[in-house]
Structures are given as structure tokens and as C-alpha cells.
Amino acid sequence: MKVSVAAAKCVAAGQCVLLAPEVFDQRDEDGVVVLLDETPGPELHDAVRESAMVCPAAAIHLAES
Amino acid sequence: MSRVVNQITIVGASAGGLATAEALRRVGYGGAITLVGDEPQLPYDRPPLSKQLLAGQWTPGQLALRPEADIDALRLELRLGVPATGLDTALQVVKLADDTCVPYDALIVATGVRARCVPDADGVAGVHTLRTLPDALGLKERLRPGRHLVIVGAGFVGAEVAATARALGVEVTLLESGPVPLAPAVGEEAGRFLTGLHHEHGVHIHTGAAVTEIVRIGGGVAGVRLADGTVVPADDVLVAIGSVPNTEWLARSGLTVAGGLVCDAYCMAAPGVYGVGDVACWHNPLFGTAMRVEHRTNAAEQGLAVARNLLDPDHRRPFAPVPYFWSDQYDIKVQAYGHLRDHDEALVLDADLKGRQLLVAYRKNDRLVGVLAAGQTPKTLRAWRALIAVRTPWAAALTNTTAA
Known part of the structure; x- marks a missing residue:
């Protein structure tokens, strides 16, 4: 799985950080998403998929291998 | 008791309806899904309508909730541009405006609201x-x-x-x-x-x-x-x-409609019938009250919860989220967690218009139930959300956060 984020679309809701803090963080100044791990391990895949699903800005893209 | 489900019909093709369809596939459902929507467009996002779209910064194409290929991959029977006009829960069919009927084994009501x-x-x-x-x-x-x-x-x-x-x-x-x-x-x-x-x-x-x-x-x-x-x-x-829930099509269905489709803590309105998104008034056990939440993130989270409860009823879980919303106005982003309506007290902890900073905590009875903020760090907001999620008493919350 390869994760990418569209920072320009991010609305800083932080739902992804609540679900997968190992993979996503937020910038202090404006809350915009920061991708910590582009290729998270399999144990994190469910949490990352859920993050992509509930992201209110559809700003998380997953390429499943 | 589990029902045999091979045909799930979702009425409402916006954020909540689409999220439910996605979640059903993700959880492993391989049967048929029909997605009915009154608007002709593929599912699109509404929050940017009052902001980026109105400002001319985005084109309508940028509102698409998912690329067409992702929608195709969900293998949906799409019935877009055709409003639902009726529901017969005995025969398990949804009636549409073009006089056709869509059957269901399980039904998702996600028809949202319209502007008053x-x-x-x-x-x-x-x-x-x-x-x-x-x-x-x-x-x-x-x-x-x-x-x-x-x-x-x-x-x-x-x-x-x-x-x-x-x-x-x-x-x-x-x-x-x-x-x-x-x-x-x-x-x-x-x-x-x-x-x-x-x-x-x-x-x-x-x-x-x-x-x-x-x-x-x-x-x-x-x-x-x-x-x-x-x-x-x-x-x-x-x-x-404000808005009006789109429930007229449920009028003679036998479902309870009272300021939205009334659902239990599992978002179930009747056996095999679930509510998702703006239209659903469900009992949120975290706050011990019925609520209907017209926020973007709730639609997606509720869709996911309903998909799980529908497909695995023996392990169903109450839907008990901390609601969240944001609002962009000028150079400010306002964010809120919790259930702010009907609060007993709103305590201002920080309000500096020039510095663009705001922090208000909300109390109901003796509990912290909400927070609204602008210009605070994400870490601060998440700390407040965590306190709301574990039902922190008001006094403890204030000690905890003012000390932080």
C-alpha cells in the first residue's frame, strides 16, 4: 500500500490522526495533514483505509498493491 | 438474528450514502447494492459549495467525492436523478419517481436535508x-x-x-x-x-x-x-x-419520523432499515441523548458504523461518536468537537479577535460536552476531544486543560 495526501484539499479535521497516528500528523500552525509514513506496514492498513474513507476532504489517496 | 442479505438499497447518493456503499464493500459484502439519488450528478461534496466553489477557486469537477474509477469499482447499480417517492416495508420495496420499484433485503435511508x-x-x-x-x-x-x-x-x-x-x-x-x-x-x-x-x-x-x-x-x-x-x-x-429533513417519501412506511428518521443507538430504524447522515436522528449513548447531526464527517462515520452493524448484527455496536465540524470564514477556521447545542454553560477560555484565537468549553450538567476553537494547535484540540470522549467531569476538565 502506498499512501499519498493532497495537502491543498485538506480541511484540517484531523480524523486521520485520530485513526492512524503512526501514519498521519498535522502541522501545528494550520492543522494541515503531514504524511509520516508513505508505505505503512500491513498491521496499519485497515486504519489507513478507514482514514481515507472518513476524510471529509477526500484528501487521502491509496494505491493498493 | 441474522437476515440473508443479497440486495442492499441505499437511498441518498451524497456523502452518507456513498460512505455506506464503500464501507459495505470494505467489510466484505459481495451482493448487489443499488444507490438511488435525486440529483443527476455522481456523489459530490457540499462543504466547498459555500466556500471554494462560490469563490471561484474550484470548478464543479473538483467537488467529486471519488474519481469515477473508484465509483465503478464499487459495482453499484446507480439510479441517479430519480427521487424516491415511497417505501413499502412489508413488500420491502422503494418506489421511485419514474414509477419503478427497487427491492431490498436491507435499506439505508440517507436522503439528507434540503434548505428551508x-x-x-x-x-x-x-x-x-x-x-x-x-x-x-x-x-x-x-x-x-x-x-x-x-x-x-x-x-x-x-x-x-x-x-x-x-x-x-x-x-x-x-x-x-x-x-x-x-x-x-x-x-x-x-x-x-x-x-x-x-x-x-x-x-x-x-x-x-x-x-x-x-x-x-x-x-x-x-x-x-x-x-x-x-x-x-x-x-x-x-x-x-436552516434545513428540513427529506422524509416525505417515508410518510406511509410505518417508520417513525420526528425531526428526521428516528433510529436507535445502532442507527436502526426498523429491522433491516438503517439511517445515515443528516436525515438520521439516532440515540448517541456517549451523550445520552438523541441527536441529528448535519456535519460532513458524521455522514462518513455513520455510514461505516451502519455497514458494520448491518453485516454483522451479532456483534453490532452502538454509534457513539464525538461529533465534529469546521467552518471557514475569512482567515479563520473554527473547529468544534462534541454536542454544543442545549449546553448549560459556555466558558470562554481564550478570545482574542486580533490574534484570531478562540477557545470555548461547553458544560451540560456536570460534564464537559463540547469545545469550540480557532487558532489553537491540533494537539490542543485533540486533547479536548479526548476529554469529551471519556465523559470527563467539568471540574476535572478545566483543571486538566488549564494546567496543560
Whole structure:
């Protein structure tokens, strides 16, 4: 799985950080998403998929291998 | 007891309906899914309608909730542009406006809400509501520098449009029937902070303004008459006085409709029938109360919860989220966690309009139930959310966070 984020679309809701803090963080100044791990391990895949699903800005893209 | 489910019908093709479809596939459901929607477009996102789309920063194509290929991959039977008109729960069929019927083994009600309008505004050119893409495009067309937009209702939609319109050079008057804009949603303290923001940007604000008539000349709008006889002249009027749940099609279904589709803590309205998104009024056990949440993130989270409960009823779980919303106005992003309505106390911990900082905590009985903030770090917000999620007593919450 390869994760990418569209920072320009991010609305800083932080739902992804609540679900997968190992993979996503937020910038202090404006809350915009920061991708910590582009290729998270399999144990994190469910949490990352859920993050992509509930992201209110559809700003998380997953390429499943 | 589990039912055999091979045909799931989702009525409502916006964020909640699509999220449910996605979640059903993700959880492993391989049967048929029919997605019914009254709008002809593929599912699109609504929060940008009052912001990026109205401002001309985004095109309609950028509102797509998912690329077409992702929608295709869900293997949905799409019935778009056809509203549902009725439901027969005994025969398990949904009736559509084109006189066809869609059967179901399980049904998702995700028909959302529509904008409430004023009675005498039908067909008057220049009177707008804002809920759909065509609504937003129609309003956008009319927002030109120097024109005068009167917004009836200073809730979040009204306030966001005011901010967008000012940036476009439009003269804006905001009419609020109560004493403080936004107060019904977030309390007077936060409402006053946001009012200050709009004053700063040159919005004319009338509070205590009861609209009695849309004044027209010919077939077009000329202004708005208030209860004291004043006429506020307008080139355009946006009516932003809240919403109405789309439940008329459920009228003779036997389902309970009372300010939305009434659901239990599992989001179930009746065996095999679930509610998702703005239309669903469900019992949220975290706050011990029924709520209907018209926020974007709730639609997706509820869709996911319903998919799990529907497919695995023996391990179903109550849907007990901490609701979240955000609002962009000028250079400020307001964010809130929790259940702010009906609070007993709103305590301002930080309010600095110049510094663009706001932090308000909300109490109900002896519990922290919400927080609203601007200009705070994500870490601070998440700490508050965590306190709400574990039902922290008010006194402990204040000690905890002021010490932090």
C-alpha cells in the first residue's frame, strides 16, 4: 500500500490522526495533514483505509498493491 | 438474528450514502447494492459549495467525492436523478419517481436535508437557497463587486457565504432574528466573537430582525421587509434559515419520523432499515441523548458504523461518536468537537479577535460536552476531544486543560 495526501484539499479535521497516528500528523500552525509514513506496514492498513474513507476532504489517496 | 442479505438499497447518493456503499464493500459484502439519488450528478461534496466553489477557486469537477474509477469499482447499480417517492416495508420495496420499484433485503435511508425557504419566495428571481451544486452556481453567477446581497439567517451557511461574498467585493447585509448571530449553534460568547469578525470585514449586521416579506418588483427581488417596516434593499437574497429533513417519501412506511428518521443507538430504524447522515436522528449513548447531526464527517462515520452493524448484527455496536465540524470564514477556521447545542454553560477560555484565537468549553450538567476553537494547535484540540470522549467531569476538565 502506498499512501499519498493532497495537502491543498485538506480541511484540517484531523480524523486521520485520530485513526492512524503512526501514519498521519498535522502541522501545528494550520492543522494541515503531514504524511509520516508513505508505505505503512500491513498491521496499519485497515486504519489507513478507514482514514481515507472518513476524510471529509477526500484528501487521502491509496494505491493498493 | 441474522437476515440473508443479497440486495442492499441505499437511498441518498451524497456523502452518507456513498460512505455506506464503500464501507459495505470494505467489510466484505459481495451482493448487489443499488444507490438511488435525486440529483443527476455522481456523489459530490457540499462543504466547498459555500466556500471554494462560490469563490471561484474550484470548478464543479473538483467537488467529486471519488474519481469515477473508484465509483465503478464499487459495482453499484446507480439510479441517479430519480427521487424516491415511497417505501413499502412489508413488500420491502422503494418506489421511485419514474414509477419503478427497487427491492431490498436491507435499506439505508440517507436522503439528507434540503434548505428551508420562506413561503412567498418561490420563483422570484434573485432569491436563493444553498444546498446543491446548481444552487451554488446560480448564486455565484450573481455575486459581483458592488452588488448587494442580503442574507436571511446568520447560521454557518449564512456566515460562510457572507465571508465569501465580501472577498468578492459584494456588499453584504446579514439579518439575524435572534440577538446574536450563530448563538443558537455555539452560544452567545462564540457568536459575539464571530460577529466581530464579520463587522471587521464590513458586513452590515441587523440582529432582532424578523423578516415579514420578500419585496419584489416584477418577477425579481428588490429587498426584504422587516417587522418594523424597514425595507433592506437587495440585488439578491440568500435564505439561510436552516434545513428540513427529506422524509416525505417515508410518510406511509410505518417508520417513525420526528425531526428526521428516528433510529436507535445502532442507527436502526426498523429491522433491516438503517439511517445515515443528516436525515438520521439516532440515540448517541456517549451523550445520552438523541441527536441529528448535519456535519460532513458524521455522514462518513455513520455510514461505516451502519455497514458494520448491518453485516454483522451479532456483534453490532452502538454509534457513539464525538461529533465534529469546521467552518471557514475569512482567515479563520473554527473547529468544534462534541454536542454544543442545549449546553448549560459556555466558558470562554481564550478570545482574542486580533490574534484570531478562540477557545470555548461547553458544560451540560456536570460534564464537559463540547469545545469550540480557532487558532489553537491540533494537539490542543485533540486533547479536548479526548476529554469529551471519556465523559470527563467539568471540574476535572478545566483543571486538566488549564494546567496543560
